[in-house]
Amino acid sequence: MQEEILIPLIIFSAIFGMVYVFLTTRNKERLALIEKGADASLFNTGKKGGIGSIVLNLALLAIGIGIGVLVGAGLESSGMNGDVSFPACIFIFGGLGLVTSFFVSRKLEKE
Structure with a gap:
């Protein structure tokens, strides 16, 4: 396989993998906190900027x-x-x- 195709493919798959792991881990942590009875307002970070x-x-x-x-x-x-x-x-x-x-x-x- 040519390097011109392989390098961007590896870079984008690594970025996708990191974002996927971050989001799934955050979701699992939030679900675990909700199961333990934590208040949902805990997830609001208070950021006003959008x-x-x-x-x-x-x-x-x-x-x-x-x-x-x-x-x-x-x-x-x-x-x-x-x-x-x-x-x-x-x-x-x-x-x-x-x-x-x-x-x-x-x-x-x-x-």
Whole structure:
């Protein structure tokens, strides 16, 4: 079998296996707690954020990565090695985007 087919197949099957084991184990634990008479409110973690917070995180991460690519291209044109400037700027500005999304999420949760 060719490596081009085998490697993605192994990666996706490993991810599927981990998610499957996690979900089935969580389900068994919850069923055992319910059988022992635990209250169902135990399973509510109290998280208020939903799809909106995920979208906010991804949007600010994408904005940070885009700015990182632009700054990396600017540094490369000014004489810095492109193999260093692009990854460094992408990681720095992507991280700054995630930090920004953390503070924005926290501010929105307080309101």
